[in-house]
Amino acid sequence: MSDSPFAHLRRMDLWSTFAVYLLAGWSSVRKAPRLRVNHKVYFSWGQAVREVMAEECPELHQWWTTRHYRENLQPPEHIAAQQQAVITWIETTLNAQHATCPRCGGTRTYRIKGIRPKFKCDPCVTCFSILSGTPLAGMIRAELWVDFMKGVMDGESIHDLKRRSGLGMGGSTRWREQFLLLIEALGHPELLGWITWMRSRRHNEVSTFARQGAHLDKATRSIYPQGTRKGRFVSQK
Template structure:
């Protein structure tokens, strides 16, 4: 088993003020197996000797006071875990918000291993790097969805640009160049030129050109930024599942086109946590109201009584 991909840039989803702690956390995981003990983990005695007769994965020590054996991992959260050379790489994927199946695939390890490793990583983070643990765990557990400042700025730029596109009252005729065009659709930025009578749509040639119901685009984009699932987005908009999946793909492509790559990674992180949140809720006996059909289908009735997800709601 080996790391088959370059580890991600975990700084992208973290506040700038936590970058140094994140680096220290990754360094800690890298150095932990090779760290020399300073005392016996059983009795705290500072004197011990190295046992050279045993062929083990780590140097083995024997306490001079209690005669108990130990190594550098004894009494640490990682004492019973293998593949030590991959721990720091795993930590980078974890801080970057990668879903566990994706981490397993990228690192060439089993999905069950990625699920087991998260427990000791969180224990080390909580003990040695509490500020990083507090911030990261809140997003990992979806108790706080507030993004770091640089991602919040990207989200605001994306939402503002979308709102401006939908509400603009000005356009230049692509045929005669006249700036005097009249908007002819309240919901979509469609214009008619008074000089040559040609029509112009500002959505032409964009990823939004064939999407309907523009009155829901801003709300959908906000739900996407919050990491809501497709079912959550159905409840938010009243659209059918295939439509929400299509919108999800188109809006993510728009983010990439506009250079909001950190925001796209943030959305992927929160969405994967939302899926697990719902899975845990159902596994623990919770019941979710089914969502089917579309509010806009002929003869359909609205069945979207459950509101969109809220941090820590478990729904």
């Protein structure tokens, strides 16, 4: 042990637990408090584990490094399938031409013109939206939903989503929360975990980019007419 990277480290009883957390991808914010060690100890242990892993288990080290630093990471097949299922649900819902009336249960309904899936029932003269009861109920600009959702699933930050959609910071934040609720409602918890993982990857990319002295472009696209703000309307002359 004298020539090991662990030679000058203490608390041997916690090393194996620390290694499990490290391989699981836990951050220092989660690991350090649970093990009751400070961040200086955490980084010393992490360096020692990485050195031993690289020497004793090179294949494991390569696997872990690729995922830890989020390098060239493609979603596994089951995650890709869940991503496609969510996109398909949105597209199918927005393009639906038939619906069952929630009031009378009739199927003699027709779609009201517009992007949002609204319908009217002939027998009981009820107007309804098939988005009612879903996390997307009441949301505007349905033509942006699919592209925005793809950004969410790629782990993009709120600033990234703002640049992508033209929404403001508040709107981008609310939309992201609603789409995450939709993924949960559709029963894809693994996809939610993947999004969290990809979000941390994006954070690492931006941090590295900023440390190199570079700057991200500001959002210039806006869905609102120039000279107006959300909640205000241009007077019609």
